[in-house]
Amino acid sequence: EDKVVQSPLSLVVHEGDTVTLNCSYEVTNFRSLLWYKQEKKAPTFLFMLTSSGIEKKSGRLSSILDKKELFSILNITATQTGDSAVYLCASPEGGSTLGRLYFGRGTQLTVWP
Amino acid sequence: EPEVTQTPSHQVTQMGQEVILRCVPISNHLYFYWYRQILGQKVEFLVSFYNNEISEKSEIFDDQFSVERPDGSNFTLKIRSTKLEDSAMYFCASKRNTGNTIYFGEGSWLTVV
Numbered sequence: 001e002d003k004v005v006q007s008p009l010s011l012v013v014h015e016g017d018t019v020t021l022n023c024s025y026e027v028t029n030f031r032s033l034l035w036y037k038q039e040k041k042a043p044t045f046l047f048m049l050t051s052s053g054i055e056k057k058s059g060r061l062s063s064i065l066d067k068k069e070l071f072s073i074l075n076i077t078a079t080q081t082g083d084s085a086v087y088l089c090a091s092p093e094g095g096s097t098l099g100r101l102y103f104g105r106g107t108q109l110t111v112w113p
Numbered sequence: 114e115p116e117v118t119q120t121p122s123h124q125v126t127q128m129g130q131e132v133i134l135r136c137v138p139i140s141n142h143l144y145f146y147w148y149r150q151i152l153g154q155k156v157e158f159l160v161s162f163y164n165n166e167i168s169e170k171s172e173i174f175d176d177q178f179s180v181e182r183p184d185g186s187n188f189t190l191k192i193r194s195t196k197l198e199d200s201a202m203y204f205c206a207s208k209r210n211t212g213n214t215i216y217f218g219e220g221s222w223l224t225v226v
Contacts, residue, residue, distance in 0.1 A: 032213045042117075042204065042217045043156065088156065092213055100169055101148075101215060103156040 003027050006089050006104035014112050017079050021107045023089030024071040033072050035063055036088040038106065043088055046074070079111045115139045117218035119205050125224045126195055134190045134221045136205030144208040145188045146215060147180065149173070149201040156204065162188065195225045 032050045036043035047056045049065035065072045086106040118137045147159040160170040205218040
């Protein structure tokens with residue numbers, strides 16, 4: 001059973017559009033939720049969220065966590081072709097002392113010029 | 114910016130052969146990981162390593178797999194007697210002493226034929 005579920009699985013937009021990517025999680029003793037961007041190979045770190053309602057922002061990307069409803073969203077405004085990637089959501093199992101991450105299947109974002 | 118480096122970037126091996134994938138984690142990090150991603154599937158945890166020993170391993174990490182930190186900088190994953198289903202991208206990752214942010218290498222793509 002998946003502990004981290006992402007939606008949609010894929011998304012195609014045009015440059016300039018705003019997108020919202022969803023991640024729901026079900027891990028015991030929740031500690032944090034992480035977003036990564038995976039272009040061709042390595043997942044590169046975007047955000048780590050630990051507290052509900054506090055938006056993390058980096059340029060056109062922002063993310064927020066809702067610990068009551070057990071989900072997070074990643075927003076990208078004014079999308080560019082360089083935003084095309086798979087966006088991964090992950091959370092460590094609370095009982096895992098060293099941060100074993102459970103990943104979702106990812107959202108494949110394609111931005112057309 | 115410091116990064117996790119992995120070699121080789123791609124290896125093709127015959128079924129039954131042994132492979133060693135190498136990683137140099139970020140220098141001041143203390144926790145090391147191997148993850149894998151079979152084509153089209155989720156990123157999956159294999160093993161975590163701390164203080165020169167395995168801390169946690171998944172059900173995937175059976176006797177066929179082993180990890181080692183042979184010196185102060187390298188961290189290796191050995192797969193004995195490779196099987197076709199071992200074909201995947203193998204990611205090395207590392208983490209500082211504090212916090213949950215895990216940084217990934219570019220990956221080693223293993224193809225077993």
